[in-house]
Amino acid sequence: DIQMTQSPSSLSASVGDSVTITCRASRGINIYLAWFQQRPGRAPKSLIYATSRLQSGVPSKFSGGGSGTDFTLTISSLQPEDFATYYCQQYNSYPPTFGGGTKVEIK
Amino acid sequence: EVQLLESGGGLVQPGGSLRLSCAASGFTFSNYAMSWVRQAPGKGLEWVSGISGSGGNTYYADSLQGRFTISRDNSKNTVSLQMNSLRAEDTAVYYCATPAPQSGNYDWAWGYWGQGTLVTVSS
Numbered sequence: 635d636i637q638m639t640q641s642p643s644s645l646s647a648s649v650g651d652s653v654t655i656t657c658r659a660s661r662g663i664n665i666y667l668a669w670f671q672q673r674p675g676r677a678p679k680s681l682i683y684a685t686s687r688l689q690s691g692v693p694s695k696f697s698g699g700g701s702g703t704d705f706t707l708t709i710s711s712l713q714p715e716d717f718a719t720y721y722c723q724q725y726n727s728y729p730p731t732f733g734g735g736t737k738v739e740i741k
Numbered sequence: 742e743v744q745l746l747e748s749g750g751g752l753v754q755p756g757g758s759l760r761l762s763c764a765a766s767g768f769t770f771s772n773y774a775m776s777w778v779r780q781a782p783g784k785g786l787e788w789v790s791g792i793s794g795s796g797g798n799t800y801y802a803d804s805l806q807g808r809f810t811i812s813r814d815n816s817k818n819t820v821s822l823q824m825n826s827l828r829a830e831d832t833a834v835y836y837c838a839t840p841a842p843q844s845g846n847y848d849w850a851w852g853y854w855g856q857g858t859l860v861t862v863s864s
Contacts, residue, residue, distance in 0.1 A: 666850070677836055677856050677857050678778075680841065680851060680854070683843075721785065721786055723851075728800070729800070729803075730849035732787070735785045
């Protein structure tokens with residue numbers, strides 16, 4: 635199985651800040667990486683697929699990049715509703731696997 | 742609007758069984774694979790099982806050791822997960838998920854998620 639490693643596991647930021655989360659795959663996954671946002675007590679919400687493509691209705695403040703084994707999610711101008719846990723997930727190889735999550739907290 | 746609505750969760754004793762269902766609407770159900778993803782309390786996301794649009798192919802996480810069975814009824818737009826020999830470590834919120842059309846023909850590129858149903862395995 636492909637292991638997905640996210641860093642950091644948590645971070646603190648202020649409203650208006652920009653943050654970047656990193657996701658590393660244990661072997662190459664081409665561009666087949668997705669990002670999800672999960673607010674406490676809620677279901678995951680799809681943000682990005684194919685590394686950098688926004689799901690319908692997702693604001694452009696979310697951006698993704700990378701290829702191969704190293705990927706990033708950048709959130710610009712953090713707002714209160716952006717404070718949540720973010721997960722990466724690869725779908726290049728079976729079985730699909732998730733990173734451990736990055737909790738973005740308010741400083 | 743795509744909607745996925747899970748049901749069937751609850752409290753069950755170790756060794757017991759439970760059947761989860763997910764009712765789908767807002768898209769051509771038979772065209773898309775469906776998956777179950779779970780989340781243990783305070784933990785991350787874990788893919789559990791998937792089934793192709795036709796139902797002809799099924800997939801399971803190795804950790805399940807043959808205890809779960811996924812199925813679908815394309816006439817009723819539902820997917821089910823039969824869970825047997827349940828263990829404490831199966832305690833989790835179970836989500837059903839499906840790809841969004843724009844994600845391409847990738848069964849595991851989930852664009853839509855249900856709200857989840859809680860399964861608690863405890864005596």
